[in-house]
Amino acid sequence: MTSESPSANEPSGGSARQFLLTYRVYITAASVILVFGLMALAIYHLSAEVRYADVIAALEGTPWSALALAVFFTALSFASLIFYDVNALEYIGRKASFASVAVSAFMAYAVGNTVGFGPLSGGAIRFRAYSRLWLTPGEIARVIAFVTLSFGLGLLLVSALSTLAVAPQVSHTIGVGPFWLRAGALAVIALMAAVFFIGRNGRTLQFNGFTLRLPDSRTASRQFLVTAFDIAASASVLYVLLPQTHVSWPVFLAIYATAVAIGVLSHVPAGLGVFEAIMMAGLSNAISLDQLLGSLVLYRLVYYVLPLLLAVVVMLVTETRQLAARPGVAEVGQIAARLSPALISTFALLLGAMLIFSSVVPTPDADLDFLEGLLPLPLVEAAHFLSSLLGLGLLVTSRGLAQRLDGAWWVALLCACAAFVMAFLKAIAVFEAGLLGLFIVALVFNVRSFDRHASLFRQALGPSWLAAIAVIIVAAFVILLFIYRDTEYTHQLWWQFEFSEEAPRGLRALLGLSIGASAVAIFSLLRPVARRPQPSEMVDIVRAIDVVRQQDVADANLVRMGDKHVMFSHSGSAFIMYGIHGRSWIALGDPIGAKEDFAELVWQFVEAARAGGGRAAFYQISPSVLSYCADAGLRAFKLGEIATVDLVHFELKGSKLAGLRQSYNRGARDGLVFSLVDTFEVPTVIDELQAVSDAWLAHHNTREKRFSLGAFDRSYVMSQPVAVVRKDGDIVAFATLMLTDTMAEATVDLMRFAAQAPNGTMDFLFVSILEHLRDAGYRSFNLGMAPLSGMARRDAAPVWDRVGGALFEHGERYYNFKGLRAFKSKFHPRWEPRYLAVSNGTGAALALMDATFLISGGVKGVLGK
Incomplete structure (x- = not known):
């Protein structure tokens, strides 16, 4: 008798959990629609004895x-x-x-x-x-x-x-x-x-x-x-x-x-x-x-709609220029301008719902009598039907407005202007036209906020937006059933075209809405997922290196490794380097290049990740990029702090750096000699560097890291200068330098030393590098990040910070967190926070795990150091 492993028989826990994790957003959206549908059905049955005319009378009373x-x-x-x-x-x-x-x-x-x-x-x-x-x-x-x-x-x-x-x-x-x-x-x-x-x-x-x-x-x-x-x-x-x-x-x-x-x-x-x-x-x-x-x-109108209208008016x-010039109003104006895309997007969503609901609500008899004597019936019918579709257009466009797309601005403006005209043609709807007019003014006044030149039609709606649209369509259907519950349904209703026949008009509008909304949902849910990008070609790496030379961030030289994808801005003046593991698309550091391209490049990366079925994450970004990530809907989680030394004022004199001065002097007495090997000379010493690197890896029982660090790849090492320390003519330690033509910043990547190197060799190497770069005219030196350093210790700190702080305090067994910070602190650097930006807390944990796999070369790399 043979037995199967438990995992073979278990459809179980693991797959069920994986299914829920994979499709949780869709399950949540479906649950929202189901709950709303059940509540709508309950309202319909509870109001069985209520008639629309009675509700209108109660409103007017x-x-x-x-x-x-x-x-x-x-x-x-x-x-x-x-x-x-x-x-x-x-x-x-x-x-x-x-x-x-x-x-x-x-x-x-x-x-x-x-x-x-x-x-x-x-x-x-x-x-x-x-x-x-x-x-x-x-x-x-x-x-x-x-x-x-x-x-x-x-x-x-x-x-x-x-x-x-x-x-x-x-x-x-x-x-x-x-x-x-x-x-x-x-x-x-x-x-x-x-x-x-x-x-x-x-x-x-x-x-x-x-x-x-x-x-x-x-x-x-x-x-x-x-x-x-x-x-x-x-x-x-x-x-x-x-x-x-x-x-x-x-x-x-x-x-x-x-x-x-x-x-x-x-x-x-x-x-x-x-x-x-x-x-x-x-x-x-x-x-x-x-x-x-x-x-x-009335409660919904007063408590929900009125404050939104007031926020738009504010x-x-x-x-206005007269007010914006006043100091007291300027700060408020800056906040309002920053929030204007979200406000206008919400307003568009509200107006879209209003147009949809009005398409199934009967027009007052007095307005119909007036229209009958003024306009032909086909024009009124067409205005009524098209107005409902314009409402759906505003619903769909609201997402693009939230993302500041210029195409969404144009579509919303055209839809609102057309709906403004239709409001008079279908029902003399003055209140409706007034709200649409306010929306048009808001769009015109804030045209500068919608400056993203991305395609509106490539922005598929996600489950949350589709659920919101579905809720509005279902609500319109229930309203239609409620209003015309005494009208007996027949197939002839679809073909009745008379001024006095409101039910057929509402039915046709709802059918058009249902078809349009279904088309949007099918396009969003079933369109082909974009393929993952192929590894970057050498021509892209060369283009990226040209950008790196002209900017101030030395770490950007990691693009020379060629192990990351490269995404350029539309102008080609900036790029993001990123890796993909699992569902995580992880950008390394800030965008690189022209700062005016950063905002759009962040959006470009986030949308590419979503189109590819992944989650976008930015790993080790600076505070200056957080606002762009926030605009793209990402949350920031602190990773640690980066240490930067001011080279202009770096001096070994004085008591502050006495420990480093002693290490440097001891190294000199031990016969250590520092020299900088220029890029064109590195091939002459590459074999010695390889020997030191292999011995260092073997001694530490570890393997090469990648992604956020360079590996000892001969072509990569030979692409930049190398600082070496010799003893008795042999290289006993080295560090590869990363530099840019602006001389604003320098940093090191690979740092390796031989077993025979005296104690304090790395201190000697770093002090020598800093003094050499200072004398060469470089302004700052990046010592790299201390992971989990500087996490908030206050009792009210976020959970993420408290977990990071606990790991920093008690995780020495697994990683030398405190030791790394202590080494960098010897140089008395300036500490600046670095963040992980991702969609939510769960996404942050998963993205951080995927980043670890990228750095270590997969699960085997993590387990095997």
């Missing part, structure tokens, strides 16, 4: 005083939201002008509340805004974490407290026993009280070596008050829009907080449909559904 109060409470809610960010900045110990924080937070919430999904999330907005205020990526991550956690915990506690206070009334409204409601509320309150008590005076908690500092009592209390005030104000927006009801405000608050929480957890954009379904289920016994639906529509106002 809302008094202006209620609308004014709703606007007032919206202003209070957004004012409190600003203090989330104010408290977060105080918590991390950073200060910024209140005006800048207020504008950044307001715009982040205006966008995040309206769309609520990844590509245009409030977190991305904050990264763009706060990087302008000189916050580091780690500090911005802590602000985002503080805001997210404080809102979530505050919402949970407010919901529990309100439920505990009015459990019998809530029980009567939603049909759950008061005992269970109180038990659940008490459990939540007890948990929050325990956290509050444990964290008093800023107490820290230890978890397996990780330190977490809880906010002190003052911070926690203040933030809870802000959250409670925010939720109370936002709940009041909807409450004042409701008709007279016996539902008390505390009961309503409990139901509202629950609906908001479930809407957030559903991940449906803006909780659309989910929030409405919970509110209808909770209040259907107390409020007539036609009036409730009318109030919910952006336009700060663009």
Whole structure:
């Protein structure tokens, strides 16, 4: 009897996990559509006795005083939201002008509340805004974490407290026993009280070596008050829009907080449909559904659409020259200009949804009568149908606007102008035309922000965008069913063309939308994946070397190894060198060359990686590139610090470098002699260098590294000068130099020494190199990066920094982290952070793993040193 290995029989854990990891984005998108579809179906059945005319009557019957109060409470809610960010900045110990924080937070919430999904999330907005205020990526991550956690915990506690206070009334409204409601509320309150008590005076908690500092009592209390005030104000927006009801405000608050929480957890954009379904289920016994639906529509307009429109207006106002010249407004204007693509993209998404919904909503009879006497029926029918397709066009274009594509700007402008005209031809829709007019003005005023010359039609929509479009199309379908639920369906409806027949017009518009959206989805999901690039040709390497010579970064000479792909900017004046392992496309360092090409080159690389089915990552980038990565939707994670020596002021005199001076003098007494072998002379000593290198590798039981380091390849070593140390005429140590013609910076790559080299030989070599380069006129020397060095040690530091700090402290067994920093510190360098930029936390871990494989030559290289 034979037996098979367990792995052969297991479809199991591993493959299931791999499947989920590989397709998690698509699974999440499909889940969002499914949840929304179920909620939409629930709303349709809950509103079985409600008619569209009743909802419109409820809308028209809302008094202006209620609308004014709703606007007032919206202003209070957004004012409190600003203090989330104010408290977060105080918590991390950073200060910024209140005006800048207020504008950044307001715009982040205006966008995040309206769309609520990844590509245009409030977190991305904050990264763009706060990087302008000189916050580091780690500090911005802590602000985002503080805001997210404080809102979530505050919402949970407010919901529990309100439920505990009015459990019998809530029980009567939603049909759950008061005992269970109180038990659940008490459990939540007890948990929050325990956290509050444990964290008093800023107490820290230890978890397996990780330190977490809880906010002190003052911070926690203040933030809870802000959250409670925010939720109370936002709940009041909807409450004042409701008709007279016996539902008390505390009961309503409990139901509202629950609906908001479930809407957030559903991940449906803006909780659309989910929030409405919970509110209808909770209040259907107390409020007539036609009036409730009318109030919910007004709530969406006042609390979601109005702040977005105000954010767009603020952006336009700060663009005017008279205001932009004032110092107080200039900083706010710079932030608004930086956020304008995201705001305009969100506005386009909103207008696209508006045009789609209006295509299935009947035109008022008075407007139809006016049009009938003025325009021929075919023109009205065509305007109605084309307007819905223009809405789909704005939805699709919104992604390109977020990416600052000039083609997306033109398409959006043409769609908006055409829709502006159609608004009058189809229904005399003045409000719709007004919003489109504001959008056109915003596009024209911000034309300079859309300067990327990338093809719009090559930008396939990702799962998140497709899910958002699907949610809007499904919502339009449900609205159509709701409005015409009393109209009996027949095939003849498709062919009825009359001014008074609205249902056929909506059906045809929805069919056109469905076909158009399906075509977009098929194009995005099923188009051929771009092939991975072939290794760069020698002609590309030569072009890259020509660029390297004319810029200031010495590390760029690693392109001479020829083991990396090279991507040039459209002008050819800059390039990125990168490697591919697994799904990770990993760019090494900053883009190289003309700085004016960097922003577009970052986008070019990110889009090429996505088109090839991979994740883009930038490895060991400087702070100057972080803003470009943030614009491309990447997050930054600190890797360590790079050490740079100022050669202009480098002197061995004085007590600061006494240790190096002693090592240098001891080396000279031991008979060590330094010399620089110019490039054309390296072939004469290449055999000696090879012997030293082979002996060094054997002695350290290691193999050559690549990607971020050079390997001993004879042609590579002979392409640059080599600094050597001789003893008794034999080479006992060497280092290959990397230089550029600008003489702004120099660095070393390969560093090898023989077993017979005296102690302190490498100190002697480095001091000699630095003095030689200083005398030759070089201005700085790059000592390279100390991995995991300089990671934040504060209790409130991001998880990534705390993990890195723990490895730095306790990882000496596996890598000489402290020793490497100690060696570089002897030269008293200037330390500058280096980052990994990638899409998210999981992507950062995977990209870092793939970078390790690239450097070590695969799994075998990692395991075998």
